[in-house]
Amino acid sequence: MQKSLKELFKTYIESKTPIFKDRSVLSHDYIPDITLHRDEQINQLASILAPALKGEKVSNIFIYGSTGTGKTLITRYVTSELQEMGGVRVIYVNCKMKRVSDTEYRLLAELIRAFGHEIPATGLPTEEVYKTFYACLKRERKYIILVLDEIDALVKKIGDEMLYNFVRLGQDLPDVRIALIGISNDVGFIESLDPRVRSSLSEEEIIFPPYNAGQLQDILKQRAEKAFIPGVIQEGVLAKCAALAAQEHGDARRAIDLLRIAGELAEREGSTKITLQHLDRAEDKLDLDRYTELVRTLPKQSKAVLAAIIRLEERGREIQTGDVFSYYERICKANGLKVLTNRRVSDLLAELDMQGLITTHLVSKGRYGRSREIRIRISKPILERIKAILKANFTSL
DNA sequence: AGTCCACAGGAAGGGCAGGCGA
């Protein structure tokens, strides 16, 4: 065993068929020198933010567009350039970071940390944390640009009261100069806000439309030139890669992921070229990895609910909440797991829906009540892998 | 027109773990 591992590492090192020149170019946090097809948004954002350089009032900005349309990339690019000009301090927070910034307390703690202060992860009254935060703001001499990425996730979780506090910062604390940038995937998000917050947050709005296949191909070409050794990409791979991602709402992130994984597959095989075949397999692998990782990290109770759904689906009948609950109960009892209430399971179902593992929709069967009809949203081959994971967790499946 | 099913999903609050200062 040990010997074969060593051999594996050795062949990897000695491999004479390098594919990558610089892998990091294809990572999520890479910011290219030149960003393509987003000139309009860059100019828009830059001209809104520019007054900050003179210490003049900057409007709050709301940015939206679906995933992989460059919202985060462009915002980080423009704000970091702005920061380099001096007189401006940019604080970037991703509100979706689990256990880091997904609650009021944690987000505040994260912001305070950005100012170079430490605060305990829990224990203090929120009021105290706000006070520390205000103190940090007041001490700051620079103009503060606060970027809240995936702001919709935050509001969905804790409501918009906190946002209300934020938008009022500039008004209530006269010696604090601050502007907010909210970034969201969800176009309808802004409508769901309290009108006072809405009008204040969206003083300026910037829309990021999806990339089309041609634009995606330009982006891929730009990245590929830096990431790969010249000539390793087979003709047509970039075009297909772009086309695949264009189908997925013009998601550039997905396009780049596909290309990276195709490259890794080729490398692992010792192939000299990235072929269309590699790309096809990359597509499968991307989905497989995403779902298996998701299921593996699911809490035990959610796994039990999912296992119940999969088992019921095998029987080929329509699945409703009630069926899921009874089967879930059986699984729990057989595995010595605590049985949660109907109400809680209903929430777990909603979570599984959000994560894209299942789809649910409300149906009314008149006399026979109202219920959610549940279907599995995962393709066959991936489902097989997920079943294997669940089988390892529950004895009686 | 009224009833009633089988839930959905909101609100409130309990219990726990982690952490604070006194």
Next chain:
DNA sequence: TCGCCTGCCCTTCCTGTGGACT
């Protein structure tokens, strides 16, 4: 150590609801 605070997971209790049945 104690009292107090938080987030998180969960329960209990509740009101709401679309449409088949009476």
